[in-house]
Structure formats: C-alpha cells, structure tokens
Amino acid sequence: MTTSPSVAVITGASSGIGAVYAERFAVRGYDLLLVARREERLQELANKLQALHGINVEILPADLADERGIQAVEEAIRRTDHIEVLVNNAGTAHIAPFVDGSVELHLADLMLNITALTRLSLAALTRFKAQNSGTIINIASVVSLNATAGSAVYSGTKGYVLNFTRGLQEEVAGSNVRIQAVLPAITATEIWGVSGVSMDILPPEAIMTSENMVDAALAGLENGEAVTIPALHDLAKWEAYESARLAIYHACLTGVPAPRYKQ
Numbered sequence: 532m533t534t535s536p537s538v539a540v541i542t543g544a545s546s547g548i549g550a551v552y553a554e555r556f557a558v559r560g561y562d563l564l565l566v567a568r569r570e571e572r573l574q575e576l577a578n579k580l581q582a583l584h585g586i587n588v589e590i591l592p593a594d595l596a597d598e599r600g601i602q603a604v605e606e607a608i609r610r611t612d613h614i615e616v617l618v619n620n621a622g623t624a625h626i627a628p629f630v631d632g633s634v635e636l637h638l639a640d641l642m643l644n645i646t647a648l649t650r651l652s653l654a655a656l657t658r659f660k661a662q663n664s665g666t667i668i669n670i671a672s673v674v675s676l677n678a679t680a681g682s683a684v685y686s687g688t689k690g691y692v693l694n695f696t697r698g699l700q701e702e703v704a705g706s707n708v709r710i711q712a713v714l715p716a717i718t719a720t721e722i723w724g725v726s727g728v729s730m731d732i733l734p735p736e737a738i739m740t741s742e743n744m745v746d747a748a749l750a751g752l753e754n755g756e757a758v759t760i761p762a763l764h765d766l767a768k769w770e771a772y773e774s775a776r777l778a779i780y781h782a783c784l785t786g787v788p789a790p791r792y793k794q
C-alpha cells in the first residue's frame with residue numbers, strides 16, 4: 532500500500548523566506564500548496580520544485596490582506612487532504628512614522644500580519660487537533676520583543692504573533708501537534724524594499740541569508756523548540772528573558788496595588 536505524501540501549506544512563498552521553506556519541504560518529500568499574490572512567481576517555483584523533486588505543487592494566488600483571499604485559503608486548508616504543515620509566513624512591513632501612514636495602509640498590514648495568520652491557524656489547527664498531528668510555523672520577528680520609532684504597527688503585529696503562538700502552544704501541550712514561533716532578525720529579502728528601508732543602510736554583518744534563517748529555524752523545530760531565534764547565539768539571554776517574563780507575570784497575582792501607587 533502506498534501512502535499519500537503529506538502537504539505543507541506555505542503563505543508568502545513567492546519570495547524570500549517563504550520560497551526557501553517551499554524548497555526545504557520539497558526536499559523532505561512534501562507536496563506543497565503555495566500562496567501569495569504574484570501568480571507568475573508561484574508558478575515558476577512550482578514548476579521548478581515539481582521537476583526537481585517529483586512532488587505535487589499547487590499554487591493559490593490570493594491577497595491575504597483581503598477578505599476573499601483569506602477565505603479562499605481557509606477553504607483550501609479545509610478541503611485539501613493530508614495537510615500536515617502550515618507555515619504562516621506571508622507578512623509585510625512599512626517602516627515610517629505612524630502618523631504618516633493612512634488608516635487603509637495600517638489596516639491592510641494588520642489584516643495580513645494578524646488576521647490572516649489567525650484565521651489560517653484556526654482552519655489548520657481545527658484539523659490538526661482532530662487528527663492529533665500537524666505543525667504550524669508562525670513567522671514572527673525579533674521585533675516581537677522590541678519596538679522602535681517607525682516600527683509601531685509592524686512590531687505590534689509581530690508581538691501579537693509571538694503571544695498568539697504562546698497561547699496556542701499551551702492549548703496543544705501534550706498532543707502530537709507542534710506550534711513554533713520563529714523570530715528572524717535582519718534577513719536579506721525583498722521585504723526591505725517594501726518597507727521603505729534600504730538594506731544598504733543596514734550593518735552588513737547583521738544580515739542573514741534567508742537560506743540560513745530557514746535551515747536554522749527547521750533545526751530548531753526538529754529540536755522541539757517552541758520559539759526559535761536563529762541569529763541569537765547566546766541562548767542564556769533568552770532563558771533569562773523568559774524567566775524574568777514569567778516571574779513578573781506570576782508576581783502580579785497580588786490583588787492589591789503596589790505601595791508606590793498609594794496616594
């Protein structure tokens with residue numbers, strides 16, 4: 532008896548990090564469902580991966596900042612057999628003072644970075660919980676941990692991705708479903724052109740290739756990490772941060788205002 536290959540759904544597969552995830556899952560023998568707006572790019576990648584790896588690749592051109600686009604991908608996730616992986620990678624950034632952005636621009640960024648990721652997670656996790664298997668990889672950012680002038684909306688959305696992922700991880704604890712948050716630092720992709728910040732002004736030594744980022748993130752997944760930060764060498768810093776975060780949370784269960792707030 533032959534078994535059907537598992538399917539990996541990858542959003543934002545037309546360039547950068549998502550295209551590398553597509554290649555890496557193709558190498559691992561997965562069939563693919565690739566999502567992004569640029570149909571030609573998706574088709575080109577699909578043709579290449581099918582020819583190189585003998586897998587089946589479907590493309591689904593969709594705008595995930597648009598209700599119809601999100602619905603189309605939700606439906607594809609619900610109807611496609613053997614889905615085992617969702618990589619919530621599609622994202623965008625506009626780095627500029629908050630008040631310089633329009634309501635429409637900010638809402639579109641929230642729709643893509645938060646709403647689409649949440650709804651696709653719901654569609655996938657509903658299946659994964661029922662079948663007690665499956666993996667969701669949510670691409671957050673090191674700016675999930677920090678915000679600077681110009682990055683309020685982008686950092687805010689990535690902060691959401693990290694905390695949303697933490698919550699889901701608590702819900703699937705003890706099952707065979709895995710959920711990973713990946714926090715890339717500066718990675719050489721087209722997002723910089725979109726964001727309005729030229730890569731030329733970034734310190735070259737701080738820039739990682741998307742191949743290195745994805746390979747490290749997949750190694751972190753295989754090691755069972757809940758949160759993977761490929762560029763962070765000193766893991767003790769993360770452990771200290773996590774420990775301080777949890778200590779503050781638990782220390783807040785006092786029920787009374789701290790003495791410094793007494794009038």
Ligand SMILES: NC(=O)c1ccc[n+]([C@@H]2O[C@H](COP(=O)([O-])OP(=O)(O)OC[C@H]3O[C@@H](n4cnc5c(N)ncnc54)[C@H](OP(=O)(O)O)[C@@H]3O)[C@@H](O)[C@H]2O)c1
Nearest residue numbers: 543545546547548567568569595621622672718720721722
């Ligand atoms: N590069 C970095 O330094 C860095 C650092 C931290 C986190 N990240 C995160 O990594 C993820 C991937 O970004 P990347 O760096 O690889 O940049 P990228 O090369 O610009 O890739 C972004 C992907 O998202 C897709 N996308 C953008 N808007 C979309 C929309 N409205 N609907 C559907 N798909 C859309 C793009 O495809 P189309 O344009 O064809 O739709 C593209 O495939 C993002 O979530 C980003 O926030 C990147």
